[in-house]
Amino acid sequence: MHSHLHTPYNVNCEEIMTALDECHAKGFLWKAVGNCNDIKREVNKCLSAERYDRAKRNREEARSNRRRIEDIWAKERAIDQPSTAAPENAGASKQ
Template sequence: MHSHLHTPYNINCEEIMTALDECHARGFIHKALGNCNDIKRDVNRCLAGERYERAKRNRNDAREKRKRIEKIWADERAAATGVSAADSTTTTVATATAGGEKQ
C-alpha cells in the first residue's frame, strides 16, 4: 500500500483511492484473491500521472527561475564592464558560437 495516499498533491486521485480502501475493507480473502488488483493498478496509474504533472511544473518553474537569475547575472556583468545587458548577451552568444564553448 502507498504511504500517505490522501494528500493535497493527490486530490485528483481521491475517488480511486477511496474505492481501493473500500475494496480492502471487504476482508483479507477478498484482497488476497486479487479482487482489488484492477483498482490498485488504477491508483498507481493516477498517482504516477499526478507525480509526472507535479515534476513538469517544478521543472518549468526552475527554468523560469534560472532565466531570471541569469538575466540578473548578465546585468551585473554588464554593469561591472560598462556594457549594456543586451550587448553583453549578444557578445556572450557570439563568443560561444565562434569559440565552440558555452559561457
C-alpha cells in the same frame, strides 16, 4: 510501508483511492484472491500521472527561475565591466 496517499498533491485521485480503501476493508481474503488488483492498477496510473504533472510544473518553474537569475547575473556583469576596464587601461598607459 508507503507514504500517505490522501494528500493535497493527489486530490484528483481521491475517488479511486477511496474505492481501493473500501475494497481493502472487505477483508484479507478479498484482497488475497486479487479482487482489488484492478483498482490498485488504476490508483498507480493516477498517482503516476499526478507525479508526472507535478514534475513537469516543477521543471518549468525551475527553468523560469534560472532564466530570471541568469538575467540578473548578466545585468550585474554589464554593470561591473566598465569599472574593471578603467583600471586596466590606466595601468597600460603607465608602462
